[in-house]
Amino acid sequence: MSSPVEDVRLDLGHIELAAHLFGPADGLPVIALHGWLDNANSFARLAPKLEGLRIVALDLAGHGHSAHRPAGAGYGLADYAFDVLRVAERLGWQRFGLLGHSLGAVIAVQLAGALPERVSHLALIDGALPPTGDEQSAAERLGMALNAQLRREARAKTVYPTLDQGVGARMKGMVAVSREAAELLAQRGLMAVPGGYSWRSDSRLTLPSPARLSQAQALAFAQRVSCATCLVVAADGLLAPHARLLEQLPFEQAVLPGGHHLHLNDEPGASLVADCFNRFFGFP
Incomplete structure (x- = not known):
């Protein structure tokens, strides 16, 4: 059985992040990364069902109880990846697994591709690569992003x-x-404000990205991943319609019934994902 969940705050020097800790202290180290506008409670159903893992489920910067980035800063994928490395340093983990959903899966793949020697396992839920763009639209995209930031x-x-x-x-x-x-997401995401309630997430998270990778660049990260990887594809999720892309990913894949949040929407969905990942991590 997993130990009870612990609430912690991690001072990374450049930012303070909140997190939930699951599992035994001597378990396989895993950092869990949630999706866009979600928070650590994205793993509230799944993490207790995973055996033999020490899971640190983060509230990513700008989400949940974690700090927002300072004025003038943004929320690029590389910034999230650096946060994860700082978390690992703070915990004394030279090598660790990553469990990612959606945006969290994208961050996980990019970090594992950039520094393959640091990542021992990749467990991904309905996410792998960021949205891509073509070179011709780069200037137009930057202009759109700058105007959106001003508004x-x-x-x-x-x-x-x-x-x-x-x-x-x-x-x-x-x-x-x-x-x-x-x-569950509201427990860490909604806060009382004058006149009612508002979501804690930084409104800058809804801004369009100022730049996008080409598909070849995005695939290069996945192709450089050297650790064991398992990608859960939700049958009614965001990845399933992109069969050609999935064929190009060098990952073990399992298609499971449910939508994009199949690990969170209900207990049966969380159990299916847990069964898949317990086999993957070697704790059947």
Whole structure:
């Protein structure tokens, strides 16, 4: 059985991140990375079902109870990857596994491709590569991103009169989740403000990316990964329609029933993902 969840804060020098700790202290070290606009509670159902792992489930910068980046800074993939390395240093982990969902999976693949000697295992949930772009649109994309940043500075965050309305908004987000999943995310994501409740996440997270990799560049990260990798593809998720891309990924893959948040939406989905990853990590 896993030990009870612990709440911790990690001072990385350049930023302070919040995290949940799961599993035995002497377990295989794994850093868990959630998806865009989610938080560490993304793994609240899954992590307790994973055997033999010491899981540090982060609130990524700008999410949940973690600090926001300072004014003028952004949320690039390389910045997240550096945060993960600083977490590993803080914990004394020279080599560690990564468990990533969606954006977290993208960060995990990029870090494992950039520094393959540091990553022992990759366990990915419905994510692998970032959205890509062509070279011809690079200047237009940067201009769009700069204008969006200027407009954001004049826009206030949405305030929901009741907690239930805040939860309902997350249920109907860009990627819908179940009520139970939204309630779990709200535990670390919603905060009381004058007039009601607002999501803690930094509004800069919704800005368009100023630059994108080409598909060849993105695939180069995946092709440089040297550790054992297991990618769970949600049958009704975001990756399943991209069969040609999936064929190009040099990863073990398992297609499981459910949507993009299959590990969080309900207990049966979390159990299916856990069974898959327990076999992968060698703890059946």
